[in-house]
Amino acid sequence: MYEPGDISSEGNLVVGRASNNDFIYPPHQVAVLWRPWTGIEKLNDTYADLLQDGSSLSTASAVSPDGRYIVGQGYNAATGRNEAYLLDTGISTAVEEAAPVAVRLVSLWPNPFREAAHMRFQVAVPGRVRLVVYDLLGRSVRTLLEGPLAPGMHEVVWDGRSDAGVRLPAGLYLLRLEADGQTQTRTITIVR
Structure with missing residues:
Protein backbone atom coordinates (compact mmCIF):
# COMPACT_ATOMS: atom_id res chain seq x y z
CA MET A 1 0.00 0.00 0.00
CA THR A 89 18.92 15.55 -2.08
CA GLY A 90 21.01 18.31 -3.63
CA ILE A 91 18.56 18.46 -6.53
CA SER A 92 15.84 21.03 -6.99
CA THR A 93 12.89 20.26 -9.25
CA ALA A 94 11.86 23.90 -9.59
CA VAL A 95 11.09 25.08 -13.12
CA GLU A 96 13.25 28.18 -12.72
CA GLU A 97 16.44 26.09 -12.59
CA ALA A 98 18.94 27.15 -15.25
CA ALA A 99 19.88 23.61 -16.29
CA PRO A 100 17.81 20.57 -15.34
CA VAL A 101 19.76 17.57 -14.12
CA ALA A 102 20.06 15.24 -17.10
CA VAL A 103 21.77 12.41 -15.25
CA ARG A 104 22.65 11.66 -11.63
CA LEU A 105 24.86 8.97 -10.13
CA VAL A 106 22.68 7.58 -7.37
CA SER A 107 24.84 4.91 -5.77
CA LEU A 108 28.10 3.04 -6.12
CA TRP A 109 28.57 -0.15 -4.15
CA PRO A 110 30.55 -1.83 -2.77
CA ASN A 111 33.32 0.72 -2.64
CA PRO A 112 36.04 -0.42 -2.22
CA PHE A 113 35.44 -3.68 -4.12
CA ARG A 114 37.26 -6.91 -5.02
CA GLU A 115 35.26 -8.67 -7.73
CA ALA A 116 32.53 -6.32 -8.99
CA ALA A 117 31.07 -2.87 -8.31
CA HIS A 118 27.52 -1.74 -9.10
CA MET A 119 26.84 1.78 -10.39
CA ARG A 120 23.24 2.94 -10.26
CA PHE A 121 22.27 6.14 -12.01
CA GLN A 122 19.18 8.03 -13.08
CA VAL A 123 18.58 9.53 -16.51
CA ALA A 124 15.95 12.32 -16.60
CA VAL A 125 15.69 12.81 -20.36
CA PRO A 126 16.43 10.46 -23.26
CA GLY A 127 19.88 10.94 -24.76
CA ARG A 128 23.45 9.76 -25.08
CA VAL A 129 25.09 8.66 -21.83
CA ARG A 130 28.75 7.81 -21.29
CA LEU A 131 30.20 6.02 -18.23
CA VAL A 132 34.00 5.71 -18.21
CA VAL A 133 36.63 4.60 -15.67
CA TYR A 134 39.93 6.54 -15.59
CA ASP A 135 43.18 5.87 -13.75
CA LEU A 136 44.75 8.63 -11.66
CA LEU A 137 46.87 9.74 -14.63
CA GLY A 138 43.65 10.58 -16.50
CA ARG A 139 43.86 7.67 -18.94
CA SER A 140 40.62 5.94 -19.89
CA VAL A 141 40.93 2.31 -18.74
CA ARG A 142 37.37 1.07 -19.29
CA THR A 143 34.32 2.39 -21.11
CA LEU A 144 31.36 0.83 -19.30
CA LEU A 145 28.61 2.49 -21.30
CA GLU A 146 28.38 4.72 -24.34
CA GLY A 147 25.13 5.24 -26.17
CA PRO A 148 21.51 6.37 -25.96
CA LEU A 149 19.42 5.57 -22.89
CA ALA A 150 15.75 6.05 -22.05
CA PRO A 151 14.73 8.01 -18.93
CA GLY A 152 14.71 6.05 -15.66
CA MET A 153 17.03 4.18 -13.31
CA HIS A 154 19.88 2.17 -14.83
CA GLU A 155 22.57 -0.07 -13.37
CA VAL A 156 25.96 -1.08 -14.70
CA VAL A 157 28.34 -3.63 -13.14
CA TRP A 158 32.12 -3.28 -13.47
CA ASP A 159 34.30 -6.34 -12.95
CA GLY A 160 37.51 -4.37 -12.36
CA ARG A 161 38.88 -5.14 -15.83
CA SER A 162 40.21 -2.85 -18.55
CA ASP A 163 38.75 -2.55 -22.05
CA ALA A 164 41.26 -5.24 -23.07
CA GLY A 165 39.87 -7.62 -20.43
CA VAL A 166 42.92 -7.38 -18.16
CA ARG A 167 42.37 -7.32 -14.39
CA LEU A 168 43.40 -3.86 -13.21
CA PRO A 169 45.69 -3.52 -10.19
CA ALA A 170 44.45 -2.48 -6.78
CA GLY A 171 44.15 1.26 -6.41
CA LEU A 172 42.04 4.36 -6.77
CA TYR A 173 40.16 5.07 -10.02
CA LEU A 174 37.79 7.78 -11.22
CA LEU A 175 34.30 6.98 -12.47
CA ARG A 176 32.94 9.64 -14.82
CA LEU A 177 29.27 9.83 -15.86
CA GLU A 178 28.40 12.20 -18.73
CA ALA A 179 25.08 13.17 -20.34
CA ASP A 180 23.67 16.25 -22.06
CA GLY A 181 26.79 18.32 -21.34
CA GLN A 182 26.72 17.47 -17.61
CA THR A 183 29.39 15.45 -15.80
CA GLN A 184 29.61 13.71 -12.43
CA THR A 185 32.81 12.10 -11.12
CA ARG A 186 33.29 9.76 -8.17
CA THR A 187 36.25 7.80 -6.88
CA ILE A 188 36.18 4.01 -6.80
CA THR A 189 38.76 1.72 -5.20
CA ILE A 190 39.82 -1.79 -6.20
CA VAL A 191 41.29 -3.96 -3.43
CA ARG A 192 42.94 -7.30 -4.23
Missing part, protein backbone atom coordinates in the same frame (compact mmCIF):
# COMPACT_ATOMS: atom_id res chain seq x y z
CA TYR A 2 1.33 3.46 -0.94
CA GLU A 3 0.41 6.47 1.20
CA PRO A 4 1.37 9.89 -0.21
CA GLY A 5 2.66 12.44 2.29
CA ASP A 6 3.40 15.64 0.35
CA ILE A 7 3.97 17.03 -3.16
CA SER A 8 6.46 19.59 -4.54
CA SER A 9 5.09 22.87 -5.86
CA GLU A 10 5.75 21.83 -9.47
CA GLY A 11 3.88 18.54 -8.93
CA ASN A 12 6.74 16.42 -10.22
CA LEU A 13 7.82 14.93 -6.87
CA VAL A 14 5.58 13.16 -4.37
CA VAL A 15 6.89 11.64 -1.13
CA GLY A 16 5.23 9.14 1.17
CA ARG A 17 5.58 5.62 2.52
CA ALA A 18 4.98 2.11 1.27
CA SER A 19 3.94 -0.80 3.44
CA ASN A 20 2.63 -3.31 0.89
CA ASN A 21 4.42 -6.63 1.31
CA ASP A 22 4.26 -7.10 -2.48
CA PHE A 23 6.21 -3.88 -3.10
CA ILE A 24 8.98 -4.32 -0.54
CA TYR A 25 10.88 -7.27 0.85
CA PRO A 26 11.46 -8.08 3.64
CA PRO A 27 8.03 -6.79 4.75
CA HIS A 28 8.27 -3.44 6.59
CA GLN A 29 7.48 0.21 6.01
CA VAL A 30 9.81 2.30 3.80
CA ALA A 31 9.95 5.93 2.66
CA VAL A 32 9.28 6.37 -1.06
CA LEU A 33 9.11 9.08 -3.67
CA TRP A 34 7.37 9.28 -7.02
CA ARG A 35 8.53 11.16 -10.11
CA PRO A 36 6.79 11.07 -13.50
CA TRP A 37 9.93 9.89 -15.30
CA THR A 38 10.89 7.08 -12.86
CA GLY A 39 7.72 6.07 -10.98
CA ILE A 40 7.97 4.93 -7.34
CA GLU A 41 11.46 4.68 -5.82
CA LYS A 42 12.55 3.64 -2.32
CA LEU A 43 14.45 6.52 -0.69
CA ASN A 44 16.80 4.00 0.95
CA ASP A 45 17.94 2.87 -2.52
CA THR A 46 17.84 6.21 -4.35
CA TYR A 47 19.81 8.07 -1.68
CA ALA A 48 21.88 5.19 -0.27
CA ASP A 49 25.06 7.25 -0.62
CA LEU A 50 23.60 9.89 1.76
CA LEU A 51 22.71 7.40 4.52
CA GLN A 52 25.07 6.08 7.15
CA ASP A 53 25.51 2.27 6.98
CA GLY A 54 22.64 0.59 8.82
CA SER A 55 20.40 3.67 8.78
CA SER A 56 17.04 3.52 6.98
CA LEU A 57 14.17 5.85 6.18
CA SER A 58 10.67 4.57 7.04
CA THR A 59 8.41 7.54 6.19
CA ALA A 60 8.62 10.69 4.09
CA SER A 61 6.02 13.18 5.28
CA ALA A 62 7.00 16.47 3.63
CA VAL A 63 8.96 17.86 0.69
CA SER A 64 10.16 21.44 0.14
CA PRO A 65 8.37 23.40 -2.63
CA ASP A 66 11.41 23.01 -4.93
CA GLY A 67 11.76 19.28 -4.16
CA ARG A 68 15.28 19.52 -2.75
CA TYR A 69 14.56 18.70 0.92
CA ILE A 70 12.59 15.71 2.21
CA VAL A 71 11.47 15.39 5.84
CA GLY A 72 10.38 12.21 7.58
CA GLN A 73 11.33 9.57 10.14
CA GLY A 74 13.74 6.69 10.11
CA TYR A 75 16.27 4.61 12.00
CA ASN A 76 19.60 6.32 12.79
CA ALA A 77 22.27 3.61 13.11
CA ALA A 78 24.67 6.00 14.88
CA THR A 79 22.26 6.58 17.79
CA GLY A 80 20.30 3.31 17.59
CA ARG A 81 16.99 5.24 17.65
CA ASN A 82 14.13 6.17 15.36
CA GLU A 83 14.45 9.88 14.69
CA ALA A 84 13.23 12.68 12.45
CA TYR A 85 15.43 13.41 9.43
CA LEU A 86 15.98 16.17 6.89
CA LEU A 87 17.35 14.74 3.64
CA ASP A 88 19.12 17.21 1.34
Whole structure:
Protein backbone atom coordinates (compact mmCIF):
# COMPACT_ATOMS: atom_id res chain seq x y z
CA MET A 1 0.00 0.00 0.00
CA TYR A 2 1.33 3.46 -0.94
CA GLU A 3 0.41 6.47 1.20
CA PRO A 4 1.37 9.89 -0.21
CA GLY A 5 2.66 12.44 2.29
CA ASP A 6 3.40 15.64 0.35
CA ILE A 7 3.97 17.03 -3.16
CA SER A 8 6.46 19.59 -4.54
CA SER A 9 5.09 22.87 -5.86
CA GLU A 10 5.75 21.83 -9.47
CA GLY A 11 3.88 18.54 -8.93
CA ASN A 12 6.74 16.42 -10.22
CA LEU A 13 7.82 14.93 -6.87
CA VAL A 14 5.58 13.16 -4.37
CA VAL A 15 6.89 11.64 -1.13
CA GLY A 16 5.23 9.14 1.17
CA ARG A 17 5.58 5.62 2.52
CA ALA A 18 4.98 2.11 1.27
CA SER A 19 3.94 -0.80 3.44
CA ASN A 20 2.63 -3.31 0.89
CA ASN A 21 4.42 -6.63 1.31
CA ASP A 22 4.26 -7.10 -2.48
CA PHE A 23 6.21 -3.88 -3.10
CA ILE A 24 8.98 -4.32 -0.54
CA TYR A 25 10.88 -7.27 0.85
CA PRO A 26 11.46 -8.08 3.64
CA PRO A 27 8.03 -6.79 4.75
CA HIS A 28 8.27 -3.44 6.59
CA GLN A 29 7.48 0.21 6.01
CA VAL A 30 9.81 2.30 3.80
CA ALA A 31 9.95 5.93 2.66
CA VAL A 32 9.28 6.37 -1.06
CA LEU A 33 9.11 9.08 -3.67
CA TRP A 34 7.37 9.28 -7.02
CA ARG A 35 8.53 11.16 -10.11
CA PRO A 36 6.79 11.07 -13.50
CA TRP A 37 9.93 9.89 -15.30
CA THR A 38 10.89 7.08 -12.86
CA GLY A 39 7.72 6.07 -10.98
CA ILE A 40 7.97 4.93 -7.34
CA GLU A 41 11.46 4.68 -5.82
CA LYS A 42 12.55 3.64 -2.32
CA LEU A 43 14.45 6.52 -0.69
CA ASN A 44 16.80 4.00 0.95
CA ASP A 45 17.94 2.87 -2.52
CA THR A 46 17.84 6.21 -4.35
CA TYR A 47 19.81 8.07 -1.68
CA ALA A 48 21.88 5.19 -0.27
CA ASP A 49 25.06 7.25 -0.62
CA LEU A 50 23.60 9.89 1.76
CA LEU A 51 22.71 7.40 4.52
CA GLN A 52 25.07 6.08 7.15
CA ASP A 53 25.51 2.27 6.98
CA GLY A 54 22.64 0.59 8.82
CA SER A 55 20.40 3.67 8.78
CA SER A 56 17.04 3.52 6.98
CA LEU A 57 14.17 5.85 6.18
CA SER A 58 10.67 4.57 7.04
CA THR A 59 8.41 7.54 6.19
CA ALA A 60 8.62 10.69 4.09
CA SER A 61 6.02 13.18 5.28
CA ALA A 62 7.00 16.47 3.63
CA VAL A 63 8.96 17.86 0.69
CA SER A 64 10.16 21.44 0.14
CA PRO A 65 8.37 23.40 -2.63
CA ASP A 66 11.41 23.01 -4.93
CA GLY A 67 11.76 19.28 -4.16
CA ARG A 68 15.28 19.52 -2.75
CA TYR A 69 14.56 18.70 0.92
CA ILE A 70 12.59 15.71 2.21
CA VAL A 71 11.47 15.39 5.84
CA GLY A 72 10.38 12.21 7.58
CA GLN A 73 11.33 9.57 10.14
CA GLY A 74 13.74 6.69 10.11
CA TYR A 75 16.27 4.61 12.00
CA ASN A 76 19.60 6.32 12.79
CA ALA A 77 22.27 3.61 13.11
CA ALA A 78 24.67 6.00 14.88
CA THR A 79 22.26 6.58 17.79
CA GLY A 80 20.30 3.31 17.59
CA ARG A 81 16.99 5.24 17.65
CA ASN A 82 14.13 6.17 15.36
CA GLU A 83 14.45 9.88 14.69
CA ALA A 84 13.23 12.68 12.45
CA TYR A 85 15.43 13.41 9.43
CA LEU A 86 15.98 16.17 6.89
CA LEU A 87 17.35 14.74 3.64
CA ASP A 88 19.12 17.21 1.34
CA THR A 89 18.92 15.55 -2.08
CA GLY A 90 21.01 18.31 -3.63
CA ILE A 91 18.56 18.46 -6.53
CA SER A 92 15.84 21.03 -6.99
CA THR A 93 12.89 20.26 -9.25
CA ALA A 94 11.86 23.90 -9.59
CA VAL A 95 11.09 25.08 -13.12
CA GLU A 96 13.25 28.18 -12.72
CA GLU A 97 16.44 26.09 -12.59
CA ALA A 98 18.94 27.15 -15.25
CA ALA A 99 19.88 23.61 -16.29
CA PRO A 100 17.81 20.57 -15.34
CA VAL A 101 19.76 17.57 -14.12
CA ALA A 102 20.06 15.24 -17.10
CA VAL A 103 21.77 12.41 -15.25
CA ARG A 104 22.65 11.66 -11.63
CA LEU A 105 24.86 8.97 -10.13
CA VAL A 106 22.68 7.58 -7.37
CA SER A 107 24.84 4.91 -5.77
CA LEU A 108 28.10 3.04 -6.12
CA TRP A 109 28.57 -0.15 -4.15
CA PRO A 110 30.55 -1.83 -2.77
CA ASN A 111 33.32 0.72 -2.64
CA PRO A 112 36.04 -0.42 -2.22
CA PHE A 113 35.44 -3.68 -4.12
CA ARG A 114 37.26 -6.91 -5.02
CA GLU A 115 35.26 -8.67 -7.73
CA ALA A 116 32.53 -6.32 -8.99
CA ALA A 117 31.07 -2.87 -8.31
CA HIS A 118 27.52 -1.74 -9.10
CA MET A 119 26.84 1.78 -10.39
CA ARG A 120 23.24 2.94 -10.26
CA PHE A 121 22.27 6.14 -12.01
CA GLN A 122 19.18 8.03 -13.08
CA VAL A 123 18.58 9.53 -16.51
CA ALA A 124 15.95 12.32 -16.60
CA VAL A 125 15.69 12.81 -20.36
CA PRO A 126 16.43 10.46 -23.26
CA GLY A 127 19.88 10.94 -24.76
CA ARG A 128 23.45 9.76 -25.08
CA VAL A 129 25.09 8.66 -21.83
CA ARG A 130 28.75 7.81 -21.29
CA LEU A 131 30.20 6.02 -18.23
CA VAL A 132 34.00 5.71 -18.21
CA VAL A 133 36.63 4.60 -15.67
CA TYR A 134 39.93 6.54 -15.59
CA ASP A 135 43.18 5.87 -13.75
CA LEU A 136 44.75 8.63 -11.66
CA LEU A 137 46.87 9.74 -14.63
CA GLY A 138 43.65 10.58 -16.50
CA ARG A 139 43.86 7.67 -18.94
CA SER A 140 40.62 5.94 -19.89
CA VAL A 141 40.93 2.31 -18.74
CA ARG A 142 37.37 1.07 -19.29
CA THR A 143 34.32 2.39 -21.11
CA LEU A 144 31.36 0.83 -19.30
CA LEU A 145 28.61 2.49 -21.30
CA GLU A 146 28.38 4.72 -24.34
CA GLY A 147 25.13 5.24 -26.17
CA PRO A 148 21.51 6.37 -25.96
CA LEU A 149 19.42 5.57 -22.89
CA ALA A 150 15.75 6.05 -22.05
CA PRO A 151 14.73 8.01 -18.93
CA GLY A 152 14.71 6.05 -15.66
CA MET A 153 17.03 4.18 -13.31
CA HIS A 154 19.88 2.17 -14.83
CA GLU A 155 22.57 -0.07 -13.37
CA VAL A 156 25.96 -1.08 -14.70
CA VAL A 157 28.34 -3.63 -13.14
CA TRP A 158 32.12 -3.28 -13.47
CA ASP A 159 34.30 -6.34 -12.95
CA GLY A 160 37.51 -4.37 -12.36
CA ARG A 161 38.88 -5.14 -15.83
CA SER A 162 40.21 -2.85 -18.55
CA ASP A 163 38.75 -2.55 -22.05
CA ALA A 164 41.26 -5.24 -23.07
CA GLY A 165 39.87 -7.62 -20.43
CA VAL A 166 42.92 -7.38 -18.16
CA ARG A 167 42.37 -7.32 -14.39
CA LEU A 168 43.40 -3.86 -13.21
CA PRO A 169 45.69 -3.52 -10.19
CA ALA A 170 44.45 -2.48 -6.78
CA GLY A 171 44.15 1.26 -6.41
CA LEU A 172 42.04 4.36 -6.77
CA TYR A 173 40.16 5.07 -10.02
CA LEU A 174 37.79 7.78 -11.22
CA LEU A 175 34.30 6.98 -12.47
CA ARG A 176 32.94 9.64 -14.82
CA LEU A 177 29.27 9.83 -15.86
CA GLU A 178 28.40 12.20 -18.73
CA ALA A 179 25.08 13.17 -20.34
CA ASP A 180 23.67 16.25 -22.06
CA GLY A 181 26.79 18.32 -21.34
CA GLN A 182 26.72 17.47 -17.61
CA THR A 183 29.39 15.45 -15.80
CA GLN A 184 29.61 13.71 -12.43
CA THR A 185 32.81 12.10 -11.12
CA ARG A 186 33.29 9.76 -8.17
CA THR A 187 36.25 7.80 -6.88
CA ILE A 188 36.18 4.01 -6.80
CA THR A 189 38.76 1.72 -5.20
CA ILE A 190 39.82 -1.79 -6.20
CA VAL A 191 41.29 -3.96 -3.43
CA ARG A 192 42.94 -7.30 -4.23
